[in-house]
Amino acid sequence: MSSDNADHSSAVEFETFASHRAMVGAIEVRRALPQRSHRTIGAWCFADHMGPASVTEERGLDIGPHPHTGLATLTWLIEGEAVHRDSLGSEQLIRPGQLNLMSAGYGVAHAEEPTGAYRGTLEGIQLWIAQPEHTRHGARAFEHHGELPHLMIGTSEATVLVGEMLGEASPVRHDTALLGLDLDLRGVAELPLDPTFEYGVIVLRGAVSVGGSLVEPGTLAYFAPGADEWRLETRDPARVIVLGGEPWLEGITMWWNFVARNRDELTAAYFAWVERDERYGTVASPLAAIDAPVPFWLHSERAPL
Ligand code: MN
Numbered sequence: 001m002s003s004d005n006a007d008h009s010s011a012v013e014f015e016t017f018a019s020h021r022a023m024v025g026a027i028e029v030r031r032a033l034p035q036r037s038h039r040t041i042g043a044w045c046f047a048d049h050m051g052p053a054s055v056t057e058e059r060g061l062d063i064g065p066h067p068h069t070g071l072a073t074l075t076w077l078i079e080g081e082a083v084h085r086d087s088l089g090s091e092q093l094i095r096p097g098q099l100n101l102m103s104a105g106y107g108v109a110h111a112e113e114p115t116g117a118y119r120g121t122l123e124g125i126q127l128w129i130a131q132p133e134h135t136r137h138g139a140r141a142f143e144h145h146g147e148l149p150h151l152m153i154g155t156s157e158a159t160v161l162v163g164e165m166l167g168e169a170s171p172v173r174h175d176t177a178l179l180g181l182d183l184d185l186r187g188v189a190e191l192p193l194d195p196t197f198e199y200g201v202i203v204l205r206g207a208v209s210v211g212g213s214l215v216e217p218g219t220l221a222y223f224a225p226g227a228d229e230w231r232l233e234t235r236d237p238a239r240v241i242v243l244g245g246e247p248w249l250e251g252i253t254m255w256w257n258f259v260a261r262n263r264d265e266l267t268a269a270y271f272a273w274v275e276r277d278e279r280y281g282t283v284a285s286p287l288a289a290i291d292a293p294v295p296f297w298l299h300s301e302r303a304p305l
Helices: 263-274
Strands: 015-018 020-024 027-033 044-055 063-068 071-079 082-086 091-094 099-103 108-113 120-130 141-145 150-153 156-162 178-185 188-192 198-205 208-210 213-215 219-223 229-233 238-245 253-255 258-260
Touching: 020 044, 027 198, 027 219, 044 071, 044 198, 044 238, 063 258, 063 263, 071 082, 071 156, 071 178, 082 099, 082 141, 091 099, 091 141, 099 108, 120 198, 150 188, 178 188, 198 208, 213 219, 253 263, 258 263
Parallel strands: none
Antiparallel strands: 015 219, 020 027, 027 044, 044 120, 063 108, 071 099, 071 120, 082 091, 082 108, 099 141, 150 156, 156 178, 178 238, 188 229, 198 219, 198 238, 208 213, 208 229, 253 258
């Protein structure tokens, strides 16, 4: 076999997708996932780059109690503070460098609140991880990690959010093979890859060159399985989230805050929230609970409650 193409980076092929702008609480987000043609990257099924936004003690990331099913939410801040509260009774302040992971299983409810004390810039990413069949009907759970493994990749510092990189393994729960990496990119980083994984790159700050193409905030770069290394390069410091995983084969249906396999499951999840059923539990939040929109497929069948 010819080895004249030793520079893998020049052969890297990827697609880019524009993120969609949306409001979450009082914060503008860039929604990198889902994309119409790439609904998932491994089990990663939702990615909101939040901010940077100015928040006050009482206003900012304020999202009242709402339900989830079939997914885990992962919150990672690079600036600012927020409070997580859920129907397990968890109340957790989160700061940069710390990670919150809430697994919904069959059902959970949570709220995201201002801290009552922090004023300044808020920026971070909220990710959803689809749960596989063997955990998606299971118990709700919450974990907070005050510290995660760090490593140097060349001159860049990486934090392993989920999974493993160069022998450093994150303690964060994952139900399928997955990678989540925060990279404080300085200069050039040669990133070793699992060729069985597909990958996505979300640039939070700065501009990153991948195989000669520039990726900036507001763009998702998607890489199909097959590569064993990429070369990421930046002139000025950049902050990058790398998501990877084995392509998701179970099928997935998402609507509002629910991840399921078919519309009947979504309908059941919807009515359980409308009826404030035990399925999600209750959240002791000062914020008002969020009402679900009526699913479009029910409009013609039955009147909203
Ligand atoms: Mn949520």
